Amino acid sequence: MMDDGRTKLDDTVMLYVCVTCRKAGEPETETRPGARLHAALADALNSPSPIRIEPVECLSGCKRGCTIAVAGPGRWTYVYGDLDPETSVAAILEGVRLYGETTDGLVPWRSRPDIFRKGVLARIPSAPLSPKNPLPDRTS
């Protein structure tokens, strides 16, 4: 974090929350569980924070809602499902905090919150788009 309270780009962790998620077998409600999860996480985050939360519509994990994705420059991206807007908020924020303490996004398995161990849907390598993580040199 910089002295004025803002965060550098490389400190930023993106927390994407699917706001269109429903729970399997749950009847349609006025506010979808994904939107409730997003609201609860946004309320719980302190500002300024190196965690930036963004609502998204569908992370292609619809059968395992609620879903989130965690990403950061130079870090692996993770997609998690089976999250609950009423009971998962503290564990999600702890998992994202641990993720933010890494340079590559790889939190040791035993340190991950249980809901991240059981609910991981995908892990995706970081895109080689930053000076910290350039394209591999294929000329030599």
Ligand code: FES
């Ligand atoms: S609607 Fe949430 S993952 Fe598809």
